[in-house]
Amino acid sequence: xxxxxxxxxVRVLDVGQGISGPYCAKILAQMGAEVIKVEPPAxxxxxxxxxxxxxxxxxxxxxxxxALNANKYGVTLDLSSPEGAxxxxxxxxxxxxxxxxPPPISLEELGLGYESLQQINPGLIxxxxxxxxxxxxxxxxxxxxxxxxxxxxxxxxxLGAVKDPDKDPPIxxxxxQAEFVGxxxxxxxxxxxxxxxxxxxQGSQINVSSFEAMVTQLISGLANSAWGRPAPPRDLAMVEExxxxxxxxxxxGILPCNDGYVAISPRxxxxxxxxxxxxxxxxxxxxxxxxxxxxxxxxxxxxWKLLSDWxxxxxxxEIARLGQEQRVPCFPVNTVxxxxxxxxLAHREFFVEMDHPEAGTLKYPGAAYKLSNSDLPLTARPxxxxxxxxxEILEV
Amino acid sequence: MNQLPLQGIRVLDLSWIIAGPTATRFLASMGAEVIKVGSARxxxxxxxxxxxxxxxxxxxxxxxxxxxxxxLELVKLxxxxxxxxxxxxxxxxxxRLGLGYDVVRAAxxxxxxxxxxxxxxxxxxxxxxxxGSLLQHYTGWNSISGHPNREPVTGGLWADPWVGMELAMxxxxxxxxxxxxxxxxxxxFSMAEALSACLPEAVLDYQMNDRVKDPMGNRDDWYAPHxxxxxxxxxxxxxxxxxxxxxxxxxCGLIGRSDLTSNSKYATAEGRRQxxxxxxxxxxxxxxxxxxxxxMRLLQQAGVPxxxxxxxxxxxxxxxxSEAGYFNRVKTRDGEExxxxxxxxxxxxxxxxxxxxxxxxxxxxxxxxxxxxxxxxGVVAQMVEEQIIY
Numbered sequence: 001x002x003x004x005x006x007x008x009x010v011r012v013l014d015v016g017q018g019i020s021g022p023y024c025a026k027i028l029a030q031m032g033a034e035v036i037k038v039e040p041p042a043x044x045x046x047x048x049x050x051x052x053x054x055x056x057x058x059x060x061x062x063x064x065x066x067a068l069n070a071n072k073y074g075v076t077l078d079l080s081s082p083e084g085a086x087x088x089x090x091x092x093x094x095x096x097x098x099x100x101x102p103p104p105i106s107l108e109e110l111g112l113g114y115e116s117l118q119q120i121n122p123g124l125i126x127x128x129x130x131x132x133x134x135x136x137x138x139x140x141x142x143x144x145x146x147x148x149x150x151x152x153x154x155x156x157x158x159l160g161a162v163k164d165p166d167k168d169p170p171i172x173x174x175x176x177q178a179e180f181v182g183x184x185x186x187x188x189x190x191x192x193x194x195x196x197x198x199x200x201x202q203g204s205q206i207n208v209s210s211f212e213a214m215v216t217q218l219i220s221g222l223a224n225s226a227w228g229r230p231a232p233p234r235d236l237a238m239v240e241e242x243x244x245x246x247x248x249x250x251x252x253g254i255l256p257c258n259d260g261y262v263a264i265s266p267r268x269x270x271x272x273x274x275x276x277x278x279x280x281x282x283x284x285x286x287x288x289x290x291x292x293x294x295x296x297x298x299x300x301x302x303x304w305k306l307l308s309d310w311x312x313x314x315x316x317x318e319i320a321r322l323g324q325e326q327r328v329p330c331f332p333v334n335t336v337x338x339x340x341x342x343x344x345l346a347h348r349e350f351f352v353e354m355d356h357p358e359a360g361t362l363k364y365p366g367a368a369y370k371l372s373n374s375d376l377p378l379t380a381r382p383x384x385x386x387x388x389x390x391x392e393i394l395e396v
Numbered sequence: 397m398n399q400l401p402l403q404g405i406r407v408l409d410l411s412w413i414i415a416g417p418t419a420t421r422f423l424a425s426m427g428a429e430v431i432k433v434g435s436a437r438x439x440x441x442x443x444x445x446x447x448x449x450x451x452x453x454x455x456x457x458x459x460x461x462x463x464x465x466x467x468l469e470l471v472k473l474x475x476x477x478x479x480x481x482x483x484x485x486x487x488x489x490x491x492r493l494g495l496g497y498d499v500v501r502a503a504x505x506x507x508x509x510x511x512x513x514x515x516x517x518x519x520x521x522x523x524x525x526x527x528g529s530l531l532q533h534y535t536g537w538n539s540i541s542g543h544p545n546r547e548p549v550t551g552g553l554w555a556d557p558w559v560g561m562e563l564a565m566x567x568x569x570x571x572x573x574x575x576x577x578x579x580x581x582x583x584x585f586s587m588a589e590a591l592s593a594c595l596p597e598a599v600l601d602y603q604m605n606d607r608v609k610d611p612m613g614n615r616d617d618w619y620a621p622h623x624x625x626x627x628x629x630x631x632x633x634x635x636x637x638x639x640x641x642x643x644x645x646x647x648c649g650l651i652g653r654s655d656l657t658s659n660s661k662y663a664t665a666e667g668r669r670q671x672x673x674x675x676x677x678x679x680x681x682x683x684x685x686x687x688x689x690x691x692m693r694l695l696q697q698a699g700v701p702x703x704x705x706x707x708x709x710x711x712x713x714x715x716x717x718s719e720a721g722y723f724n725r726v727k728t729r730d731g732e733e734x735x736x737x738x739x740x741x742x743x744x745x746x747x748x749x750x751x752x753x754x755x756x757x758x759x760x761x762x763x764x765x766x767x768x769x770x771x772x773x774g775v776v777a778q779m780v781e782e783q784i785i786y
Contacts, residue, residue, distance in 0.1 A: 007573065010572075049618060051604055063600030064596060136721075139720070141701075142696065146623075153711040156705065159542070159550075169624045171549075172614055172635075184562060184565065188568070189741040192426050193401055195571055198576075204744075206744070207742045208740060215711055222450060222712050224446045227446040234631065261533075324521075327525050332533070335536060336536050343520055347520055362604075364599070365595065368588075369585045369586070370583075371583055372497070372582035374581065
């Protein structure tokens with residue numbers, strides 16, 4: 001029997017395409033809501049985004065689409081046609097939540113906006129995710145993950161310090177993180193609205209800005225700005241100067257190994273003492289330049305050189321294990337290959353396997369949480385084929 | 397006008413540093429009464445500096461010494477009147493303090509206990525000590541970011557803020573379940589898994605094509621041109637992402653290079669990906685003549701997705717944020733007017749979110765111990781004396 005999850009009986013229409021809207025709806029689906037994905041006849045745009053087996057685009061084999069839309073039902077509707085719009089209204093009358101992420105086109109532009117839907121379903125929650133929200137000078141601007149990552153301040157800090165900022169530009173993170181965070185923000189807001197609906201019967205119209213969702217990840221930096229602090233520099237020389245002035249935060253970084261890298265951060269004095277045990281108490285450790293936390297932070301460039309000369313003789317997993325045995329915060333720099341063979345993740349059954357009629361059997365990342373009183377329907381059904389549930393859902 | 401959706405919920409916040417406090421900030425802003433508990437004996441490490449102000453907006457703050465048996469009894473009284481308790485100590489710490497789920501549930505049977513740690517609360521690496529910056533490496537998150545054949549990226553503040561929002565989400569999901577079933581919940585949350593869950597493309601590419609993909613800087617598997625281009629001024633860049641043929645034609649027209657549009661070499665995204673370096677040179681000739689904000693405006697007017705690559709101070713000064721109503725202007729306790737960060741969503745027709753200044757330790761002791769728990773002033777004063785309320 002399929003586990004019920006946390007939201008049995010909650011019905012969601014996912015009109016989203018691409019990542020942010022479908023990711024929001026995916027969260028609701030894995031929490032146990034009944035999610036009906038409403039695709040245009042040509043399909044969600046994510047069906048045209050990779051990865052694909054052998055890099056050959058195929059409507060039913062996009063890894064991104066399969067991961068974002070598992071555990072949902074799927075119907076196709078042309079919302080710009082009167083018949084399609086009518087079918088949608090019928091579905092919306094039975095739904096608790098509708099999720100959209102225009103562009104390309106909003107429900108409002110299709111005559112299916114909040115006011116129109118509220119007339120047939122007063123308690124409805126409509127969550128709209130757009131790049132910049134519905135207000136402000138950029139409200140009609142276009143954006144992709146790249147644009148949002150850079151505009152929100154994340155790219156400035158990602159690479160770390162560089163020798164020549166004019167030759168080495170800021171970069172984005174891989175894997176569409178800005179779109180995911182827009183979807184997570186929308187799911188969080190939608191859960192809150194659902195609580196308001198359950199307790200007070202109130203419907204909600206929620207507008208989410210993916211840009212603001214990215215900015216909200218950096219509230220510590222915003223607070224620094226509000227209290228008059230300068231932005232952290234990218235220029236290596238300025239960063240080192242700041243270190244000498246005692247302006248850097250906790251000590252930490254990556255060390256080269258014979259098979260990759262390991263990340264360490266023995267920032268507290270007690271952690272540093274235990275880290276020295278891992279390294280076999282090297283003679284330089286009593287040097288004034290490294291004997292206190294302040295001194296280590298000020299002299300971190302030369303310190304890092306000493307640590308690297310040692311670490312290169314070991315493997316990343318070896319150092320991570322030795323470090324953790326001494327309770328030093330220390331992890332290997334993993335690739336997806338490492339993840340998929342990680343014994344801890346395997347023990348926690350983090351990856352979940354599903355068989356899809358076209359794409360075959362694949363493992364998908366699961367949920368980051370386990371619940372004592374509910375099992376989550378993480379493998380209730382693979383992502384829907386295009387129009388798979390038209391008959392079952394639309395022709396009733 | 398609707399009320400804030402979480403009004404009537406009380407949250408006991410035993411968490412500290414970033415992830416847990418970020419979660420409860422979201423809950424407090426949307427109407428929950430959040431009681432942060434801390435002690436001068438072991439202050440929240442984020443207390444120094446403005447970051448604490450952001451993470452702890454909109455909360456109440458009680459001082460309470462958990463190392464004293466009487467302190468534990470006080471926590472149990474607070475648990476009995478709370479809907480949610482949240483903690484993000486290293487795995488095992490809360491149990492050693494004497495506040496495991498069994499104890500918590502005895503104080504309040506339908507409570508939702510949210511426990512977040514680096515690698516979760518069971519499994520062979522449960523007791524691994526972690527910081528968010530290191531988890532970004534462990535989870536594969538950093539392995540898809542950076543440049544090919546260069547050492548991994550070392551910056552990026554992602555794990556803690558992401559987990560903070562996801563903890564808020566799963567907390568409210570559990571509250572929704574309590575409405576449906578009357579049951580509480582223990583939530584075992586793994587920060588590491590939260591990050592790995594957002595790499596589906598890399599995970600599936602590996603299975604489909606036996607490929608561990610190199611990071612690709614600002615480039616993309618599909619779209620091209622796709623990158624940042626140097627603008628007028630030092631370290632000034634505009635990000636441009638061309639996602640289809642009409643945006644490509646618009647870009648070429650804007651930069652005065654319509655000849656590129658008619659060149660069949662660049663007609664498809666695949667062609668443009670292949671020749672991205674030479675296209676970059678052509679684009680940069682134009683961007684160098686413009687300041688980044690102006691370049692964005694011109695590109696957006698032409699219908700091309702674009703935006704400046706900004707540091708956090710420029711983000712703070714961003715007119716889009718102030719004009720969209722993101723910030724909340726507050727007179728802080730030092731007498732200054734400051735724009736405090738807000739929320740990424742608007743509930744239309746609903747009362748404004750609560751976005752007040754962060755409290756100081758013990759600021760709300762009177763309300764919490766006197767008002768909520770009904771302890772007399774004499775008893776409270778005695779507990780202060782004995783460093784229980786401390």
